Amino acid sequence: MSRRLILAVYTLLISVPILVIVGSSLKTTKELFAAPFGLPPHPTLDNYATVLGEQDLLRVLGNSVLVVSVSVPVTLLLGSLVAFAVARLPKWPSAVLFGVFAIGLAVPAQAIMIPQYVQFERLGLRNSLTGLILVDVVVTLPVAVFILAGFMRTLPPELYEAAEIDGAGPWATFRRIAVPVSYPSLAATAIFLLVMHWNDLLYPLLFIDDPEKRTLPLALLDFQGEYLTDYPLLFTGVVVASLPMVLAYAFLQRHFVAGITAGAVKG
Amino acid sequence: MKFKLFLFAVPALALYGGFFLLPAVQGLRYATTDWDGYSATFTEVGAANLTEVVSADDLFRNALTNNLKFMLAVVVGQTALALLLAALLAVRTRASTFLRALFFLPTVLSSVSVAFIWKFVYDPNFGLANAVLDAIGLGSLKSAYLGDENTAILWVAVAQIWFHAGQMMIIYIAGINQIPQELYDAAQTDGAGRRQQFRHVTWPMVAPATTLVIAYTTLQSFKAFDLILGLAGNPPQSGLDVLATRIYTTFANSQLGYAAAESIVFMVAIALVTFLQNRAARMAHG
Numbered sequence: 300m301s302r303r304l305i306l307a308v309y310t311l312l313i314s315v316p317i318l319v320i321v322g323s324s325l326k327t328t329k330e331l332f333a334a335p336f337g338l339p340p341h342p343t344l345d346n347y348a349t350v351l352g353e354q355d356l357l358r359v360l361g362n363s364v365l366v367v368s369v370s371v372p373v374t375l376l377l378g379s380l381v382a383f384a385v386a387r388l389p390k391w392p393s394a395v396l397f398g399v400f401a402i403g404l405a406v407p408a409q410a411i412m413i414p415q416y417v418q419f420e421r422l423g424l425r426n427s428l429t430g431l432i433l434v435d436v437v438v439t440l441p442v443a444v445f446i447l448a449g450f451m452r453t454l455p456p457e458l459y460e461a462a463e464i465d466g467a468g469p470w471a472t473f474r475r476i477a478v479p480v481s482y483p484s485l486a487a488t489a490i491f492l493l494v495m496h497w498n499d500l501l502y503p504l505l506f507i508d509d510p511e512k513r514t515l516p517l518a519l520l521d522f523q524g525e526y527l528t529d530y531p532l533l534f535t536g537v538v539v540a541s542l543p544m545v546l547a548y549a550f551l552q553r554h555f556v557a558g559i560t561a562g563a564v565k566g
Numbered sequence: 567m568k569f570k571l572f573l574f575a576v577p578a579l580a581l582y583g584g585f586f587l588l589p590a591v592q593g594l595r596y597a598t599t600d601w602d603g604y605s606a607t608f609t610e611v612g613a614a615n616l617t618e619v620v621s622a623d624d625l626f627r628n629a630l631t632n633n634l635k636f637m638l639a640v641v642v643g644q645t646a647l648a649l650l651l652a653a654l655l656a657v658r659t660r661a662s663t664f665l666r667a668l669f670f671l672p673t674v675l676s677s678v679s680v681a682f683i684w685k686f687v688y689d690p691n692f693g694l695a696n697a698v699l700d701a702i703g704l705g706s707l708k709s710a711y712l713g714d715e716n717t718a719i720l721w722v723a724v725a726q727i728w729f730h731a732g733q734m735m736i737i738y739i740a741g742i743n744q745i746p747q748e749l750y751d752a753a754q755t756d757g758a759g760r761r762q763q764f765r766h767v768t769w770p771m772v773a774p775a776t777t778l779v780i781a782y783t784t785l786q787s788f789k790a791f792d793l794i795l796g797l798a799g800n801p802p803q804s805g806l807d808v809l810a811t812r813i814y815t816t817f818a819n820s821q822l823g824y825a826a827a828e829s830i831v832f833m834v835a836i837a838l839v840t841f842l843q844n845r846a847a848r849m850a851h852g
Contacts, residue, residue: 302654306665309651312728313668316683319694332692377578384574392568396575403586405840407789409810410833413817413826414589414596417603437585440578469570498676500792504800504814519678520796523685530686537679544674552667559673560736563782 324535331531346535356539358511359518363497364543366428366514370435371492375485377436378443379451382481383473385444386451387459397448403441408501416505426508434506435496443488446561450484451477483557490551490558497544515540596826603822615827626828628804629812630835632719633788636808637839639723640787645779647731652738653768666739670732677729681796684725688712688797712797715805722790722797722806729793730786734779741775742768777847784843788836809835 315336323331324346325339334340350356385397415434416425424430458480462472478485503517513521519536548555597615601608619626651669655662672680687694688711696708712718745767753763791810798806801815809832817825 305650306654310665310668313672313732316687316694317671319686320683335692335694335697377581380574381578384571388568388571392572399579399587400582403582405837406586406590406833407785407836409789409791409813410829410836411586411590411593413813413822413829414593415585416817417596417822418585418589418592433581433585437582440582440586444578469574473574494674498678498792500676500678500795504795516676516678516792519676519682520800523682523796523799528689530689530692533682534686537675537682541675541679544676545671548671548674555674556670556736559733563733563737563786 320534320537323531324538326531328529328531346531347539349532350535350539354518354522354536355510356515356518356536359513359515360539362428362512363514366432366435367493367496370432370496371489373432374436374439374443374492375489378440378488379447379478379481379485380473381440381444382447382451383469383477385448386454386477387469387472397444400441400444403438404445408438412501412505419506425506426512427506428512431502431506431514434502435499438502439492439495442562443492446488446491447481447484450481454480486551486554487558487561490547490554491562493547494544494555494559495562593826593829596823597830598827599823600821601823602820603817604820608823611823615824616830619824619827619831625804625807626809626812626831629807629809632806633790633808633835636719636723636726636790637784637787639720640726641780641783643723644727644731644734644783645776647727648734648779649738649772649776651731651735652742653764655735656739656742666732666735669735672729673733675729677792678796680725680729681793684722684728685712685797687725688721712806715803718798718803718805719808722794723787725797726787726790726793730783734783737779737782738772738775741772745771773850777850780847781840781843784839785836788839 319335322337322339323335325342325344327343327345330340381396381400385393387393388396419425419430419434422430424433454477459472459476462476467475498516499514500516500520503514504520507513507517510521519533519540522533522536598610598612599608600611600615655666655669686692690696690708690710690713693711695711696705699705699707709717711721749767749771750763753767758766789810790808791814794802794806794808794811798811800811801807801818802811807815809828813825813828813832816828
């Protein structure tokens with residue numbers, strides 16, 4: 300097979316389902332089943348009205364935005380502080396600190412979710428967005444440390460030492476040297492965290508009972524039960540849940556690719 | 567100075583220690599009980615849970631088998647596809663930059679979204695897959711997809727590959743771009759065609775990338791959860807039950823102690839697969 304043919308086929312495989320999803324969100328079920336690949340004959344926003352109104356997806360969207368706007372900066376800050384310590388501590392303390400967080404890379408969330416459920420329940424942190432934010436932070440901290448320390452360790456020590464000779468304490472060195480210099484790595488980590496926290500289903504499923512506190516992936520999953528074969532409505536939910544990430548990807552493509560690829564260590 | 571640096575790590579250590587490491591240890595404790603998750607009392611059962619998970623639990627064994635099938639299909643399919651796409655797109659042109667971005671796109675979607683897309687592709691009555699087969703005259707290839715207990719998990723593997731092949735392609739492109747051009751020039755001088763260049767230059771030279779891609783893909787596919795729940799519903803039918811969904815179902819059935827034991831076995835299985843893979847990679851690299 301020629302190069303062009305393979306690429307053309309794969310382009311169709313990726314784009315056709317996505318276009319069908321977007322098109323279907325503007326159709327009725329009848330129209331979709333009659334011609335799944337066709338353009339919407341009478342484009343309608345009824346599905347969007349149902350999803351955002353009756354289904355309260357606007358509130359759910361707000362929850363998701365709230366969660367990531369706290370969880371991502373907090374993870375980033377805590378992770379970069381550890382990464383800085385790993386980069387600046389002498390060999391052994393640095394290795395121990397890094398090793399403690401490396402354990403977290405090897406332990407999948409599915410293996411600890413059950414004791415976490417008990418713990419959060421006891422502390423009254425279950426069924427709350429605060430609890431969800433907290434668990435998102437701790438579960439992704441190891442990856443953030445891994446990516447950021449990997450970067451900060453490669454910076455020449457002279458860079459930090461110069462600042463320290465000028466009398467800067469560790470906090471000033473962190474803020475004025477380490478953070479600005481690590482910008483590409485911080486951006487990639489931020490994007491990785493954003494995608495992980497935005498798309499997570501496991502913890503919302505485990506932690507959130509109250510429909511008003513659901514995040515997007517959980518609300519989408521509930522849709523499936525409610526509208527078993529109302530595909531246009533399901534797809535409208537998919538579009539609403541995906542649009543923010545897809546738009547961000549369109550504008551910050553390089554950071555998305557770098558971040559998601561770097562985060563692959565966690566699977 | 568050094569002491570102050572330790573203070574930098576304290577907030578992260580406190581949260582991570584308290585809400586990640588501590589529950590991980592508590593999990594070991596729960597695994598030795600028959601606790602249901604809400605009663606005030608429970609009985610110590612020692613290693614009985616673990617023994618049962620490993621030796622006498624058909625549901626767990628079924629989930630493990632599905633997990634391994636899924637992992638094998640995804641690792642082989644996704645690695646091959648990612649390398650093929652990377653080899654075709656490694657040259658930097660306008661078109662290839664655009665296609666890379668497009669092929670990567672599914673990775674930013676949520677698993678539940680991807681699951682819904684594929685649910686419709688596989689719908690036996692109205693789905694895209696059957697519509698396409700009919701249209702190109704291959705109607706005889708139509709299948710029940712997720713409705714067929716024996717092959718359902720392999721159809722999920724196809725969805726998983728669609729989801730993440732673009733991500734692995736990026737790793738391969740980085741690997742290919744590190745191969746010195748002189749090697750290709752030399753191969754060309756020796757009269758090697760495109761295919762031979764791929765076999766004798768690209769393939770051996772991207773071995774480190776292959777190791778990485780296989781390791782990532784293995785982990786990713788072993789932890790499958792969201793995609794399965796989105797495609798199969800909760801709880802999934804037995805043909806689509808994997809370890810993560812099994813643990814969740816056991817837990818949802820108020821067998822918390824037993825689910826904790828399953829989690830431990832899950833953990834050990836992942837560690838074992840990773841270990842075997844490292845050994846294999848080391849042997850392959852000589």
